[in-house]
Amino acid sequence: MTNWSIILNIAKTHLLTKMKSTVTATLGVTFGIGAYITMAGFMTGLNDLLDGLTLNRTPHIRLYNEIEPSLKQPISLYTDFEDTFNVINSIKPKKSQEKIHNALPILDYLKTNNAIKGATPQLQAQIFYLSGSIELGGILVGVDIIEETRLSNINDYIIEGTPEALRNNSNGILLGAGLADKMSLSVGDRVQVSTVAGDIFPLKIVGIYQSGLAEIDNVQSYVNLKTAQSILGQPENFITDINMRLFNIEAAPEMARQLESQFNVKAIDINEANAQFETGSNIRNLITYAVSITLLIVAGFGIYNILNMLIYEKMKDIAILKATGFSGRDVALIFMSQAMIIGLLGGLLGLLVGFGLSVLIDNTPFVTEALPTIKTYPINYSPLFYAIGIGFALLSTFVAGYLPANKAKNIDPVRIIRGT
Amino acid sequence: MKLVLETKNVNKHFYKPKDFHVLKDISFRIKEGEFASIMGKSGCGKSTLLYILSTMDTDYTGELFLNDRLITGKSHEELSRIRNKNIGFVFQFHYLLTEFSVIENVMLPAKKLAVKSLKEIKHDAYEKLKMLHIDHLAEQRASRISGGEKQRVAIARALINNPTILMGDEPTGNLDSHNSQNVFNIFKRLSTEEGLSLLVVTHDEDFARLTDRIIQMEDGRVID
Numbered sequence: 001m002t003n004w005s006i007i008l009n010i011a012k013t014h015l016l017t018k019m020k021s022t023v024t025a026t027l028g029v030t031f032g033i034g035a036y037i038t039m040a041g042f043m044t045g046l047n048d049l050l051d052g053l054t055l056n057r058t059p060h061i062r063l064y065n066e067i068e069p070s071l072k073q074p075i076s077l078y079t080d081f082e083d084t085f086n087v088i089n090s091i092k093p094k095k096s097q098e099k100i101h102n103a104l105p106i107l108d109y110l111k112t113n114n115a116i117k118g119a120t121p122q123l124q125a126q127i128f129y130l131s132g133s134i135e136l137g138g139i140l141v142g143v144d145i146i147e148e149t150r151l152s153n154i155n156d157y158i159i160e161g162t163p164e165a166l167r168n169n170s171n172g173i174l175l176g177a178g179l180a181d182k183m184s185l186s187v188g189d190r191v192q193v194s195t196v197a198g199d200i201f202p203l204k205i206v207g208i209y210q211s212g213l214a215e216i217d218n219v220q221s222y223v224n225l226k227t228a229q230s231i232l233g234q235p236e237n238f239i240t241d242i243n244m245r246l247f248n249i250e251a252a253p254e255m256a257r258q259l260e261s262q263f264n265v266k267a268i269d270i271n272e273a274n275a276q277f278e279t280g281s282n283i284r285n286l287i288t289y290a291v292s293i294t295l296l297i298v299a300g301f302g303i304y305n306i307l308n309m310l311i312y313e314k315m316k317d318i319a320i321l322k323a324t325g326f327s328g329r330d331v332a333l334i335f336m337s338q339a340m341i342i343g344l345l346g347g348l349l350g351l352l353v354g355f356g357l358s359v360l361i362d363n364t365p366f367v368t369e370a371l372p373t374i375k376t377y378p379i380n381y382s383p384l385f386y387a388i389g390i391g392f393a394l395l396s397t398f399v400a401g402y403l404p405a406n407k408a409k410n411i412d413p414v415r416i417i418r419g420t
Numbered sequence: 421m422k423l424v425l426e427t428k429n430v431n432k433h434f435y436k437p438k439d440f441h442v443l444k445d446i447s448f449r450i451k452e453g454e455f456a457s458i459m460g461k462s463g464c465g466k467s468t469l470l471y472i473l474s475t476m477d478t479d480y481t482g483e484l485f486l487n488d489r490l491i492t493g494k495s496h497e498e499l500s501r502i503r504n505k506n507i508g509f510v511f512q513f514h515y516l517l518t519e520f521s522v523i524e525n526v527m528l529p530a531k532k533l534a535v536k537s538l539k540e541i542k543h544d545a546y547e548k549l550k551m552l553h554i555d556h557l558a559e560q561r562a563s564r565i566s567g568g569e570k571q572r573v574a575i576a577r578a579l580i581n582n583p584t585i586l587m588g589d590e591p592t593g594n595l596d597s598h599n600s601q602n603v604f605n606i607f608k609r610l611s612t613e614e615g616l617s618l619l620v621v622t623h624d625e626d627f628a629r630l631t632d633r634i635i636q637m638e639d640g641r642v643i644d
Contacts, residue, residue, distance in 0.1 A: 006531040017519045320515050324529040325504020327497050414471045
């Protein structure tokens, strides 16, 4: 039978009379947990930001027609040459259309699939931006801008103007920020684009687009899909890409394979397109956890030391308690509860400190050209970190308290009382 | 008459630094209400015997009975409970928990026993302190009172659970003659008025002579 009120009372008295050690041990835990929360929040916030930078603008699955050589060259169709060793020099890509064959029926089909949040058509075309006598090479992307806004965070990157302005203006263009700088253009100005074939079209700038990646901002602009089609002189079914967003990103690879075989197009999923980001995030997470665990272990050793010292100081008390009828288990519980109180207090305080530092970082201005939507440093406030933080605080103090408490449990009161 | 304490052929060895047969075939009985003292030269094993009797030392052979129940071989948990309920212990040095108040020190074993309510325990503790004329010190920190007072607090603590037997290891060894006399008078009164059994290890012949019975020890044996 355990009488908790008296055990906690003794533990409390010990902690209060040894205020200095208690505070030191508690602050050790607080520091460890606070640093963990801050680091984890900051690092994963940064991870999410960096991932989001690329992943959010990457469709989960992208369908397009790859320009590639035929796997089966004509010579292999001849039975006459079946048993011979054929060498073909300078193979050329197969002559095929740039557009996705049957794009509109495919799009209709995809829109009825419940696993798909949305599918939007795109037309990517090589063009030149004309500025006086200068021709800047670039890409014009024809999009369904409203659907695009729903499915990706393109809206975050439109730094001037609105998606609606583009939709409402059939000659409108969302110009890349880099291009706008180079040609000294701003919203309301006109820009001329020329197709590869040499046809020239004037477009009105209704917005500026800045993704943060210079290689995109310097070449890419958005127009309405219909505008792109008419610039290229192509019919309404001329679509080069279909981008899809799924409800469950994990299903992307499998679905991509399925669509590939079903429609005989090239399908690339998000994992293929961004494999390196996953690796980067994992390694950053690993570093975060390695550093945090080190901090917590150091805090744990602090508690171990202080409890050990406390037990040496309290030898006589332990002997008295045992002599007056407290069992070894009671004594162990007294010291365990001291450790757990330190762990709980330190841990909770650590959560507060971590949260405070997170808020501080969250409000620290972080302005960079590359990231137009980011005004302050990113922080991830995931409750998971707080749960792990307090969990680890309790676990480490339990382990750090267990050994000294066990020692106290086994102290022989006779030896202390007799002073041998 | 009823026996409170009985030993049968208790033997104990110290193995460090070398084998030493410290207690040899100790067999004796303490009757209810008896005030006995154990005397003997330093190193004759009288304290060692007392710690075996107090159930704190379990490393011996032979049998120990308390209230006609065999104690030998019980688990540490059970022994703690027996000690808590049936044995009061007074040491040579006061051995109070210095960070607690006097009244808390006295209440501690009763709180551990957890038979009575906190209110009753507090009331009992005051009664014990009053009996020993130290009730005015109740709220003082245990580290702030004098040596004689500390020993009386320790006696109050030993009595709080109304034990079967009170044991003392040189309870007056660290006190001046006035306080020694005081402690002896308390013991004597407990014996005659309350019928409490007492077993006290002492060097002090004056003290021993006034007890009901002297158990004389020499070289690990009871000789008288």
